């Protein structure tokens with residue numbers, strides 16, 4: 060029985076392991092009469108073997124006589140004293156693991172009866188108890204890739220490794236080809252592991268031989284003692300005796316020779332194996348990252364900046380062309396004359412609200428902008444406008460489909476709002492502005508139909524000041540992309556309007572949910588994530604957005620972020636995975652590219668409220684994880700302190716188990732049947748989706764999750780979202796299964 064409670068000294072000696080900490084037992088301690096009065100003591104070092112102690116003093120001597128015993132005895136006196144170091148009238152309980160005794164009061168067990176104590180089979184003391192959950196060691200490693208190695212986790216990981224190895228062997232048998240960088244890495248790591256285990260075996264064999272040798276020497280010693288005890292005369296008296304001595308000596312020399320041969324062969328073998336390990340390690344594609352000379356730390360860092368972890372290059376930002384044009388398309392005579400006439404009659408009868416230089420009237424989804432006078436009590440789209448709206452939506456769908464021809468499942472933006480401007484006379488004008496409200500769908504266009512008097516709209520490229528003029532004849536349509544609003548202003552200059560009346564019908568895709576529009580740019584680990592309005596399996600209608608594919612950092616296109624409220628980046632693993640990325644500086648260069656991309660995004664899309672950066676996910680390759688750590692540290696210690704509006708997608712610790720990508724959240728084999736080191740499975744993607752969604756919503760609500768009930772994703776608690784990762788059926792928003 061372990062987890063014993065010892066009885067007070069002086070009580071009848073039974074196997075019951077109770078000890079009362081009392082003056083009497085303390086005296087016993089001083090006289091080396093242990094608190095453990097005669098009883099069965101299980102050595103913490105003897106793996107369950109019991110020492111039957113007859114008498115305490117003899118016990119001490121016996122134990123002190125043997126080399127292991129001395130340390131055991133030394134520790135006995137420390138172990139049997141409660142770490143509180145106070146004498147207390149309290150029972151003592153010993154830990155099943157380290158055998159340290161504790162006052163039951165000190166470990167809050169004092170409410171239990173003696174009967175209850177004796178029911179305790181296993182008890183772990185505060186020194187030995189480890190919470191059965193992974194706890195990241197955040198103190199040293201900002202990337203959270205180190206976590207506490209509890210036995211449960213270690214066993215789970217071991218089981219995973221065994222199954223992964225089995226799968227690997229199976230794939231080798233089935234496919235016969237395991238080429239590819241990750242496989243060569245794996246096979247190399249496996250070879251190291253094999254050699255290391257072989258070395259372990261040889262070491263063990265060596266130990267066994269040494270033990271055998273000691274036994275035999277002891278045996279021979281005894282035999283020699285026996286022989287000598289018969290006296291030298293007797294030894295030489297008979298021919299028989301002399302024969303046995305010679306035989307004995309011959310046996311000894313034979314055995315010693317055999318053992319030395321064995322030993323030298325073992326040593327040679329070990330040396331050979333050591334060499335193999337060394338050569339394999341030297342060809343490691345991801346060698347130990349050498350440190351760079353320290354660089355001056357940031358002058359005013361929020362986080363303490365590790366001097367070696369500041370990127371070596373400055374962050375000059377290469378200019379990115381915005382690739383926008385002021386008017387993306389024009390259609391003359393878009394309206395039939397009769398339709399135009401009908402519309403003019405209709406608008407002549409409407410009451411417009413005056414704004415600066417013109418007057419306005421709205422239909423459909425309210426369009427709010429600075430100084431808008433028509434955004435409250437907005438009537439629905441009138442019947443007379445419905446056929447026109449349908450035509451415009453057709454044009455919008457075509458435009459959207461041509462933008463994303465390879466993604467036919469995406470839903471084009473729906474034009475749902477019409478703002479009509481009325482210009483009367485040559486004094487009318489339209490102040491310089493851009494239609495860059497966040498409520499406008501970032502992938503949509505703004506459609507303007509002119510009715511009545513012609514005029515020119517002037518466009519100005521904000522950065523360069525370059526102006527261009529666009530003529531707007533009666534019944535024509537011109538189209539501006541929402542993205543172009545990030546770089547061009549437009550206006551109808553004062554004094555440029557002719558006499559007479561002009562109506563401009565401007566159509567947009569408006570929704571307050573676009574305030575949360577999100578552009579997700581990521582690598583293959585974003586492949587299961589979906590935007591959409593389905594309650595399950597997508598990010599949902601409250602987080603509309605679009606995904607952009609960027610396997611490497613260079614593929615991040617800052618132009619795609621223009622007009623989005625949030626940008627989420629998950630990219631970089633394929634960059635640092637490259638074999639030429641060999642040291643911390645190389646990793647820092649990759650990180651610098653990420654930083655440049657973020658700055659370019661913010662330059663091109665200044666209205667974007669936040670850029671969320673996902674740290675790199677852990678992989679199953681420990682060597683690659685070192686680079687991951689280096690990259691992630693730069694995100695923590697350089698990016699976040701230095702870039703305003705860059706936010707952090709929290710909770711990535713969930714992906715780590717035993718310092719690698721958690722088995723239950725990741726793919727075991729890729730589609731070619733090879734060991735998959737990098738990819739999340741659907742359960743992992745669900746966790747990733749919930750973390751992204753949580754971060755985005757926390758920003759929207761100033762750090763407070765206000766959706767329906769605090770802590771919920773589409774009505775489900777975040778905690779259950781995370782739990783749901785293990786349920787194959789548990790679909791979480793943001794992730795399509």
Ligand SMILES: O=C(O)CCC(=O)C(=O)O
Nearest residue numbers: 478480494507516563565
């Ligand atoms: O009247 C026009 O052509 C332009 C109208 C416009 O820019 C607007 O309503 O935002």
Ligand SMILES: [Fe+2]
Nearest residue numbers: 492493494549
């Ligand atoms: Fe406008």
